[in-house]
Amino acid sequence: MDIEKTLKSKRLMVGVLSMSFLLSASNAISGTIPAMEEAFSNVSKANVELLTTIPTAGVMVGTVLTGVFSNYLGKKKSVLSGLLIACIAGILPTFFPEYWPILISRFMFGVGMGVFNPLSVSYITDLYEGDRQRSLLGYRQAASNLGDTVMLFIAGLLITISWNATYLVFLVLLVPVVLITLFVPKEFDNFNIKSSSVDEEGHIHAAETSARPSTNWKVIFLAVVFMLISMFYNVIALKFASYVVTNGIGTAATATWIFSFLVLAAIFSGILFEKISKITKRLTVFIFEIVIGVCYVAVAFVHNVPVLMALVLLGGFAWGIINPALTSRLVDVSPANSMNLSTSIIVITINIGFLISPYFFAMFAHLFGNDSPALAIIIGGVLYLVVAAIDLITVKADKQLTI
Structure with missing residues (x-):
């Protein structure tokens, strides 16, 4: 693999940015609240609204687990795992339209989102630097908002079928799964543009470091x-x-x-x-x-x-x-x-x-x-x-x- 050529390729950029396309995906089903209040008449309004906010708790749990996933699976497989967890959990309410199954699946949806969310930033900061890095961080924000718009539009179409059919919108998460699988090489799992080296055969060698992750x-x-x-x-x-x-x-x-x-x-x-x-x-x-x-x-x-x-x-x-x-x-x-x-x-x-x-x-x-x-x-x-x-x-x- 030609590392320098791959880093400049638009295919890699598309793959990396696709991780950010659906960061606000949980908002897509907010329009189902009135219908769910009617369907779950024995559940309080606050508890029905909890179905739209519970992914936030899942995101925080998934974010904590990101390091564990990365250590055992590597970055690429961690991102794909998070996306697949979010996709599967996201569409489950379509087939199990009852309160408790939806609550649990929405929490797990948030866990999946939390697993890949931090990596959507670290991929950009590890693979790029300078103006290109800043440009892609801006594109990341644009991709997130564009994804939010697309998801809301699709959800608006699905809700005309039924409120639980709206959850099929999360099948869109398969799009970044495909793009990342095809366009983001596994070799970049431990690559950092500032510290990694590449030998004559194109193999990446991550710099040896004893520094443990820390904060300040x-x-x-x-x-x-x-x-x-x-x-x-x-x-x-x-x-x-x-x-x-x-x-x-x-x-x-x-x-x-x-x-x-x-x-x-x-x-x-x-x-x-x-x-x-x-x-x-x-x-x-x-x-x-x-x-x-x-x-x-x-x-x-x-x-x-x-x-x-x-x-x-x-x-x-x-x-x-x-x-x-x-x-x-x-x-x-x-x-x-x-x-x-x-x-x-x-x-x-x-x-x-x-x-x-x-x-x-x-x-x-x-x-x-x-x-x-x-x-x-x-x-x-x-x-x-x-x-x-x-x-x-x-x-x-x-x-x-x-x-």
Whole structure:
């Protein structure tokens, strides 16, 4: 195998990026909640909604298991195992449309997602460096949002058949299984572009290292930042529809239509990430956190659909820049031989952020005696501005950071 040629091949890039195509796949069945509430009339509404959030717990368990899978199976087989677990568990509710089987299968779906999620980052950071690495981290974010859009579209078609048929959407997970099998060589399991060598016959020799995977305070700090921005960002998903309806701006359908543009904007920003980050450099995260903060605060004072759409588009675009920028920063601060561990920590904290977000904003509603969606969106925006100020201090103090 010609290592240099393979690393430059588009086939390998497609295989690596396909790991990220379905990172948000669990959202695809959110539209089945009303039908499941009717089907499981003997189950509380909260417990039915748990079916959409329980994968988060599974993701955290699967993320912890990533290291075990990698040690015994290697990276490629670990990714394929995670995808197959998620695929099989994902479609089971189609054939067993009862509450407890669905709950267990949804948890196992999350476990499968958690196994391959961290490796979708480490493959990029291990195989590529410099501009190409940053470009692919941006494409990774774009691929994730594109996959989310495709899955929601397919789920929308399947739900017209029956609510449990919607779970067949997870058969799409077989697409990355095929692409990774064909395009990602097993030889790259232990390859790191910065430390591995290649002999005259094209065999890879990983550098000998006694360093065990470890972490440091910079990784932990970055994990907290990821958790906070995920928690604050989620306020728009939680409260935007209610804001549109309660203020007479439009219907829930109007809100869903506007919100869909957020995902679309994040796709484009992921593609443009490398070029934008070359201009904004170390201020990239700070600038786009300010953008989201201002957009959120402005949303709470706007009652015009076109202006709301523009603000949501801008906020989604900014999110598509922040995520790969912070992931690039993770490459700068992660200890040697520890990228899988560092990514696993980040994945867990991101999921914690999304999981506790509803309770976080409920706390502020209780504190202010005001549960209006507008207040929650304003608080999310203001807190983004606070995080932006902290980020500015961080990049001024840490000269090691390149972005």
